[in-house]
Amino acid sequence: MGELTRSAGRFAAELRYDDLPPGAAATAMTGIADCVSVILLGLDEPVTAIVAAGAPRGDAASALWGKLRTTADYAALINATSAHSLDYDDTSGESHPSAVLFPAILAVGEPFASGQDILAAYVAGYEIWCELVSRDRDKHHVKGFHPSGIFGAIGAAAACANLLRLDARQTSAALAIAASMSAGLVANFGTMTKPYQLGRAAQSGVLAAQMAARGMTAGMDALEHPGGFLSAFSPAGRITHETAPRFGDEWRILNEGLNIKLYPVCYAAHRLINSATAIDGLAGRVEAIRSIRVHLGKIQSGILRYREPGDALEAKFSAEFAVAAALLAGNVGLRELDDSFVRRADVLRLMRCTQRIESDEVDPDQALFSPADWVEIIFDDGEIRTGPPVRFAVGHARNPVADAKLWAKFEECTETRLNGAAREALFFRLNTLQDLGKISQLYDRMA
Structure with missing residues (x-):
């Protein structure tokens, strides 16, 4: 060295x-x-x-x-x-x-x-x-x-x-x-x-x-x-x-690049969300879910420290919440990261019936992660539906999203701060920074 x-x-x-x-x-x-x-x-x-x-x-x-x-x-x-x-x-x-x-x-x-x-x-x-x-x-x-x-x-x-x-x-x-x-x-x-x-x-x-x-x-x-x-x-x-x-x-x-987050929760849960939202045939059947098994790495599980979070801050670090929200809402977004949603009876029920299956294996390119994460759902009638194993979450440097997704996130995050013209102008300036004469000009983009 x-x-x-x-x-x-x-x-x-x-x-x-x-x-x-x-x-x-x-x-x-x-x-x-x-x-x-x-x-x-x-x-x-x-x-x-x-x-x-x-x-x-x-x-x-x-x-x-x-x-x-x-x-x-x-x-x-x-x-x-x-x-x-x-x-x-x-x-x-x-x-x-x-x-x-x-x-x-x-x-x-x-x-x-x-x-x-x-x-x-x-x-x-x-x-x-x-x-x-x-x-x-x-x-x-x-x-x-x-x-x-x-x-x-x-x-x-x-x-x-x-x-x-x-x-x-x-x-x-x-x-x-x-x-x-x-x-x-x-x-x-x-x-x-x-x-x-x-x-x-x-x-x-x-x-x-x-x-x-x-x-x-x-x-x-x-x-x-x-x-x-x-x-x-x-x-x-x-x-x-x-x-x-x-x-x-x-x-x-x-x-190594950058991994862009598409969900406002700990990155250790993103692969589980991707797997859960990819499961077909859930329409009208969520109430019939008897149990859930989430497969993830041991280090990730330690980071996701809350098994039954009591508020939105804790929910950001909960595998159980991430999967419950994904199954119930089809998304884990800003709307779901709300104390009232976290405390809903149906969310709580799914969190309580979730079991973690932890792996000691480590992905060679992602040392905090197992080789893949996935979700299994067991219904009251015994049927099992399994989400796909996910190695690189959507938005990862090796599974990047299109420019349209980057803009959609920017728009979502800034919609209460900027009007449409100001938002577009600021996004353009940020993506052509090499041409910006002085960084303080970014503040001129505020509505």
Whole structure:
């Protein structure tokens, strides 16, 4: 592994838009557009209001999509919390990159950054984030760490350092500072603290870059040292030390991409939803369901910690709810993620008759997942209907959705915020970021 901290610092400091390989900017734009939609969707969520209520006075950056002026770090905190408040944001690297990276980039870059600057910064943060995730053979969720909070602070620091044009040493220091600011627990899934953990990661990345710019020092081996980040946060200490990083030669954003979520629930449940909604012959027969068996991986099952959720926040982390909603409503959308729906008698009945069948097998390309998930339904008369095994959920980088679906989600998330013309103009700007002269122009798209 050698000088991982210094190597990552050099890469993040030197990366520019013209260095990006074909396809990288397009993937980044997809993630950023999706992130903007969920920021706007989450503006009125209680957790967003709680976080925003503590915002200090400042004029460095906008929060709440232009409605509040505050310090850059607090703008990142608020916007990232909003982006993850409904758990509808993209995933990759066993984490939620866009909801951390873009709010941090937006807060730091608002006064001066172009669209091309934003895209280069996003890719810098993404590459370092996913490189660090790949170094551990074990899964952080199992230990109780929330990877988005753990790795997100460092990814956001890399992105912000790139925007601020810090040199290689300053950027390495920013990464090392952020490594001491990483935090996040699985135990807080299903509560307001989960999105706050992403908010804190974005805020920490901003602060780390700002401190490094002012001259704060940090360990130039803080990532790879035996007493450093990777070892300290490793579930079992099985770190890959032998392989040198290949920043700029191999691009993780091309190999791993982004998984766009089509349901506002934990990604660990998406394959089950796909399987359940594909079962035929359910019309008029849901009341005759005697029992349900859901087949999923053991790690996924641990993340989906609520067997009988009591509200919509908990329901986002419940395999039982995901399948019940899919069978009853044919969808698991914003309408179903409502406390009254979660507590309905028919939803509760199906959740209580659901059994989890956990697999120890691991998909070679998705380490948090089993090779496939599927749903079985057993009716009162003994008939069994089985949904198809699903390996890559719809919206996964290897099972992508068409542009029309991306637009439909953007429209759904922004319909209460923007009129039709403003919505279309903002979506166009987000998907042509390379042509945007100044990132603050995005706020001009508000109705």
